[in-house]
Amino acid sequence: MTVLPPVVAEVAATALDLLPARLRKRVDGAVAKAADWPVERVADGVRVSAGDDTVVTLTTTAGGVVASAEAAVCSCLLAPACLHRAAVLSRAPLAEPDATASDAAASDAVDPAGASDPADPAVTDAPATTAVDTADTAHTGVAAPGSGAEPVTAGPPRPDPPGRTDRTDRTGDTGGTGQRASPGAPGDAEQAGDGTGAALTGVQGAALRALGDAAVGVLVAGVSGAGAVVRAEVLHAAHSARLAGLPRPAAVAVRVARRLGEARSEDPAFRLPELSADLAELLDAVQRPLSAAGPARRAYRPTGPLRLYGLFTEPVVTASGYAGATAYAVTPDGALRTVSDVAPGGPERAVQAAGAALVPGGSALPLRELGNGGGVILTSPTVSADGRIGGGGPVRSVRAAGCSWHEPPLDALWRRPPAAQLDAALDWWCRPADDRMAGGDLLFLDGTVTAAASTGGGPAFAVEGGPTVSLYAPDERPELPYAENLRLLAARPGLRLRLIARIAPDRPGGVCALAACWAGHDGEAVRADLGLRRLHRTDLPAVPAMPAASSAPPPPEAPAALPLELDLLRRAVDRTVAGGRAVTAAAADGELPRRLRAVGLSTGAGCARALEEASSARGRDALGRLTPADPDVFARAWLAASVYVSAAARSLLSAAWASSSGEVSVESQTRSGPVAVKP
Secondary structure (H helix, E strand, C coil): CCCCCCECHHHHHHHHHCCCHHHHCCHHHHHHHHCCCCEEEECCEEEEECCCCCEEEEECCCCCCECCHHHEEECCCCCCCCHHHHHHHHHCCECCHHHHCCCCCCCEEECCCCCCCCCCCEEECCCCCCEEECCCCCCCCCCCCCCCCCCCCCCCCCCCCCCCCCHHHHHCCCCCCCCCCCCCCCCHHHHCCCCCCCCCCHHHHHHHHHHHHHHHHHHHHHHHHCCHHHHHHHHHHHHHHHHCCCHHHHHHHHHHHHHHHHHHCCCCCCCHHHHHHHHHHHHHHHHCHHHHHCCCEEECEECCCEEEEEEEEEEEECCCCEEEEEEEEECCCCCEEEEEEEEECCHHHHHHHHCCECCHHHCCCEHHHHHCCCEEEEECCEECCCCEEECCCCCEEEEECCCCCCCCCHHHHHCCCHHHHHHHHHHHHHCCHHHCCCCCCEEEEEEEEEEECCCCCCEEEEECCCCEEEEECCCCCCCCCHHHHHHHHHCCCCCEEEEEEEECCCCCCEEEEEEEEEECCCCCEEEEECCCCCCCHHHCCCCCCCCCCCCCCCCCCCCCCCCHHHHHHHHHHHHHHHHHHHHHHHHCCCHHHHHHHHCCCHHHHHHHHHHHHHHHCCCECCCCCECCCCHHHHHHHHHHHHHHHHHHHHHHHHHHHHHCCCCCECCCCCCCCCCCCCC
């Protein structure tokens, strides 16, 4: 099925500006109808049939992106101020701005602006061989903010925290380098800078306030009330922030708009916790204006010859219309490096890119082969500070011998205690984008498949020196064999695995399985990228004999790692994003603060009470008439609750991994599901 090409954010936003007021009221209905309009691929783009005599034509660049307003044309008499054009552009996925950049020879990459999508590694533009992180959509040619300007405080002051007396405050440090400070922390604007001493200009302060207003508008309306017009306001604010030299908050705002579009179109890829995390990140950036003025791009610097041992290859499919593959490799000193080939396309391109030749130097070594035990030597490569390898220039590559996961230097990755790996991965999520090293969110685990997980997440996996977790599929698209492979592994209880996984931020009871290694029928090691290689029963050994149930010692019963009451607070935070302030006010009954306080989470109880009160608080004027509720107060209360849930869940989960044995489960034994751990 032909899909719509990615559209630059400002093109999608300006399409609605041309509509008269009477047509703006009908945009959401037109977008829903556009889902049934047939799309036909043509030589330089696509044609969308919006009726018997109406055709919308989208012309794409060489990178497959609709980059200008002139590239979207409708044949009706009202064009360009018509619903057909606006509906098609509103329904199309939002493109990464760097995909339209003309600096094909540049050897630098866009910084990731956050972890909205943990499965999106670095992206390589097809014509340019320049790595672009799909988590970021920020690219600007605007000069850095001028010095000597007075600092501008954007947005309302951060909320005062309730008393910090609960067990989370005592059990773990939720601070650390780069982690978001809790609302009300001292030195909001003074201590939050980009390290250069630069202050925001007046234009930047105004752009940041516009971003804050747009985010508050989304939060007050909720997903159910945030239609195409609200989404366009977010995109306009993002465009203004990018032009003002604030690429990072602009990138987060584009992600918010993208997720709103997914929700309105009922895209299966939409996940409410991810939208909540992005909104919290955007509001937090508004609270700390100086931290929003960091650089947009990270330089790729030439280095000497680089020897790489292949680790695994991961397919990449993003919500913004990009797909490809990323190969992870290790240097002789144990440092992780990544090589990517990602461009506009669907899931089928992920499989094609995995079989394509290694981009740097045009080597005949495919990405899949590099990740599956191959080796390579790169001469004069360019490498970013976070470990991503770029292309272009004089870089050349030649094949070299690889090694197995049980040989150095790869074997050292599995030698670290699982609890220490989890702490490092959680710290990775909390760090600023500049400090995130490639592969920092990966876990390298040894263990045994025990049985099919009761939660339906996949096989249960008993980690040596750690807990028993569920193995989840990072992507459940039928084109990628993750889910099918995990079902086969679940049918082999007792099978010992050496596993590469990624923490599941919104499912702390398990991990996302990426690659695995085990002993096959003949005793030889079988190594598989679970997202690229479709396994068969012949790839797995026979079911090993399990000890009788009577002779097997029962596993010790452990307390739930994440209490039910914390999950209820997380659900209240997400419910606010889904339904807006009106739904939050309707659901407020005072029961949640009482339950949180009863289990010792007094700070969470204060956050829940503040959120309920802010959702319905309305004053009266001198004549006794009700005044409108203050949306900024409501946003501050929601941000405080969101930050608290993230910090508490991280602290409790880390403590559970540290104290558990190989048989103790950290699966949240709540009736309503696990707690989201957001960046």
